[in-house]
Amino acid sequence: METTGRAGVKAASPPASNLTSVDVAIIGAGASGLMCAIEAGKRGRSVVLLDHSHKLAEKIRISGGGRCNFTNLNTKADCYLSQNPHFCRSALARFTPQHFIALLQKHGLNYSEKTLGQLFCDDGSEAIIKMLKEECDAAGVKLLLSCDITEIQHSPHPQAGAPKVGNPLGGREYQINTTRGNFRATSLVIATGGLSIPKIGATPFGYKVAEQFGIPMTKLHAGLVPLTFHPEEWAAYAELAGISVEAVVSCGKQTFRESVLFTHRGLSGPAILQISSYWEQGQALHIDLLPEHDMRQVFSEQRSSRMMLDNFLTQYLPKRFAEVWCQQFAENKPLNQYSEKALIALANQLHNWHIVPTGTLGYSKAEVTCGGVDTQALSSKTMQANNVPGLFFIGEVVDVTGQLGGYNFQWAWASGFAAGQAV
Numbered sequence: 038m039e040t041t042g043r044a045g046v047k048a049a050s051p052p053a054s055n056l057t058s059v060d061v062a063i064i065g066a067g068a069s070g071l072m073c074a075i076e077a078g079k080r081g082r083s084v085v086l087l088d089h090s091h092k093l094a095e096k097i098r099i100s101g102g103g104r105c106n107f108t109n110l111n112t113k114a115d116c117y118l119s120q121n122p123h124f125c126r127s128a129l130a131r132f133t134p135q136h137f138i139a140l141l142q143k144h145g146l147n148y149s150e151k152t153l154g155q156l157f158c159d160d161g162s163e164a165i166i167k168m169l170k171e172e173c174d175a176a177g178v179k180l181l182l183s184c185d186i187t188e189i190q191h192s193p194h195p196q197a198g199a200p201k202v203g204n205p206l207g208g209r210e211y212q213i214n215t216t217r218g219n220f221r222a223t224s225l226v227i228a229t230g231g232l233s234i235p236k237i238g239a240t241p242f243g244y245k246v247a248e249q250f251g252i253p254m255t256k257l258h259a260g261l262v263p264l265t266f267h268p269e270e271w272a273a274y275a276e277l278a279g280i281s282v283e284a285v286v287s288c289g290k291q292t293f294r295e296s297v298l299f300t301h302r303g304l305s306g307p308a309i310l311q312i313s314s315y316w317e318q319g320q321a322l323h324i325d326l327l328p329e330h331d332m333r334q335v336f337s338e339q340r341s342s343r344m345m346l347d348n349f350l351t352q353y354l355p356k357r358f359a360e361v362w363c364q365q366f367a368e369n370k371p372l373n374q375y376s377e378k379a380l381i382a383l384a385n386q387l388h389n390w391h392i393v394p395t396g397t398l399g400y401s402k403a404e405v406t407c408g409g410v411d412t413q414a415l416s417s418k419t420m421q422a423n424n425v426p427g428l429f430f431i432g433e434v435v436d437v438t439g440q441l442g443g444y445n446f447q448w449a450w451a452s453g454f455a456a457g458q459a460v
Contacts, residue, residue, distance in 0.1 A: 055219065059083040059179075061460045062213050062222035064186060065243070067094055068449035069432030070228030071169040076457025077224075078176025085220055086173065087213070091183045094166045095237040096230065100446070105162035107141075108134040108450070109443035110154035117448065118314055118438045120255050124412040125437045125448060128420070132454035134447060144168045153295075155442045181217050188214040189225070189246065191425075209427045224460035226420075226429040228453065231406025232257065233433075239400070243410070243434035250425050253411040255436045259403035260314035263305035264322075264394040273361055275301045280355050284308060285325040291315040294328060299358075303394060311441050313397060314407050324390040326362075327353055332384035340380070342372040405445055409436040419459035420452055429456045 061077045063070045066088035074086045092098070097105055109116070112134055114126045134156070141148055146168060147159040158165050173180060190212040211225040229243035247254055266274075277299040285294045286308040298306030312322065330353060342349065347369050350359035363369045366386050367379075375383070400406065410430045414423055420435070422428045431452040439445040 056212065056221045057085070057218060058221045059085045060222065061085070061224045061226065062087065062211065062220050063226040063228055064088075064213070064246075065226075065228030065230060065432070065434075066090075066180065066182070067096055067228060067230055067432065068169075068446055069453035070226070071173060072450050072453030073226050073228060073429075073431055073457040073460070074178045074180075075169070075172045075176050076454050077460050078173065078178045080458070082224075082460060084176070084178045085222070086178050086180045087184045087186065087215060087217075087220075088180075088182050089185050089240075090238045093170060093180070093182060096234065097166055097169075097446075098162050099234075099237065100162055101157050103162050104157040104159075105165045106151075106155050106157050106443040106446065107148070107165060108137050108156050108447045110134055110150065110156065112154075112444060112447045116440045116444045118260075118407060118440075119412060119436050121412040121436070124415075124417045125451075127417040128451040128455040129447070131458075132451040136454075137447070137450050140168065140172070141165075144171070153442055181215070184215050184217040186213060186215050186242070188212075189249065190214075191250070191428075211427065222427075224427045224429065226431060226456055226460060227434055228431050229434055231409060231433040232400045233259065233403040233406050235400060239406075243430065247410050247430070247434075250422065250428060252414045252422055252425065252428075252430075255408040255411050257406055257408040259397050259400050259405075260407035260438050261310045261404035261441050262313045262397045262399070262402055263300060263303060264309055264313055264316065265303040265396050265398060266392070267395050268302075271303060273365060274299055277358055277361060280358055281306055282326060282354060282358065283328070285328045286312045287323040287325075288312045288316050288320055297324065302398070307441055310404065314405070314438055314440070316394065318396070319393070321391055321393045324392065325388045326390055327387050332387050333381055336372070336375075336380040336384055337377075339372055340377070344372055345369055346372060346375075346383075404441070405438050406433060407438045409434050412436050418455065420456040421459060429460060431456045 060082040061084045063074050063086045066086050074084050078084045117125050146164050148156050149159055150156055192210050211222050213220045227243045227246050230239055232239050244254060278301045281296045281298040284297045293308045293311040295307035297304055297308050346367055347360045347363040349372055367383055420429045420431050432449045437448055439448050
């Protein structure tokens with residue numbers, strides 16, 4: 038299989054000579070790849086970890102504003118999106134947030150809990166990367182960065198010099214040709230992530246490997262991403278960029294209660310990022326702007342007020358937003374000049390603002406890629422492809438996508454651990 042290097046130029050395959058034999062080759066030195074390498078190495082496997090980037094674990098480095106939201110105490114299968122919602126249960130049960138916390142404590146790293154069970158590293162994301170690198174070194178993992186994969190070959194029978202130690206996968210082996218040498222391995226693990234944040238090196242490499250081996254994929258789309266609206270329809274709200282409101286956002290059966298941030302092109306903020314993973318083109322969002330209040334009751338109790346509607350609403354909403362909202366949905370006049378029916382309609386509008394996004398800001402602004410390698414083709418216990426012995430897929434490349442708040446890192450640790458116990 039021919040792949041492209043960082044510059045996008047096709048790299049020619051080097052001669053398949055001087056093969057280095059290892060038990061396990063892992064492509065992708067992000068969160069899941071590092072965890073898999075650590076666990077495989079601890080089990081006595083010889084491991085080579087390959088990555089095309091010149092920096093280790095760049096997605097860990099930038100996460101959480103540099104503090105790394107490394108897990109969530111509320112981790113459960115319901116926090117993940119997949120066509121097979123039960124697939125993630127096994128791995129998550131065997132490597133929990135407490136297991137990763139224990140690893141931090143072993144290295145003397147401190148952490149803090151923020152809202153909704155989110156855990157951040159007080160010592161910063163660089164400390165997490167350093168910890169994982171030290172664990173890899175202790176496990177004897179050979180790490181090669183700035184390493185482009187030029188070809189992957191698969192042989193159903195071992196060749197002379199193939200690794201003999203614990204070959205549990207039916208004697209099959211993989212040859213991985215790279216710009217930094219050629220390797221032969223009994224197990225090949227794909228931990229290359231998805232398409233999100235291409236500026237730090239995201240590529241479709243893992244999906245191409247799945248295609249090479251006939252493994253099905255589910256539909257891909259950007260997740261945890263800001264939503265956009267038609268410029269003309271959004272013009273009135275564009276001037277609110279930077280303003281946020283606490284709200285409940287719903288789409289279909291999914292609901293999130295967090296802040297909503299207005300931008301020049303649409304909506305962002307935690308609640309919108311969360312719902313974006315579930316949103317599909319053409320679907321409407323329903324936003325309750327005042328979930329803490331029953332505005333029907335509030336208006337009923339204040340029917341005699343002479344306060345102008347926009348001024349009245351600034352008691353509950355940011356002033357600029359209240360003014361723009363009134364311009365869109367009501368004539369701005371004293372509250373006592375509205376009929377009971379009109380006030381009920383205004384209350385309903387505040388509790389169910391109905392808007393239809395036109396799209397998203399795409400993979401460049403997305404935190405994750407939804408969809409991926411079809412979990413029906415993988416073992417939930419080991420992450421191994423059912424029909425291709427020795428081939429494993431872990432982390433974001435798999436059709437398992439966590440919600441915002443550390444869930445995707447926990448899936449990376451758990452799926453990496455599961456594969457590390459099986460390779």
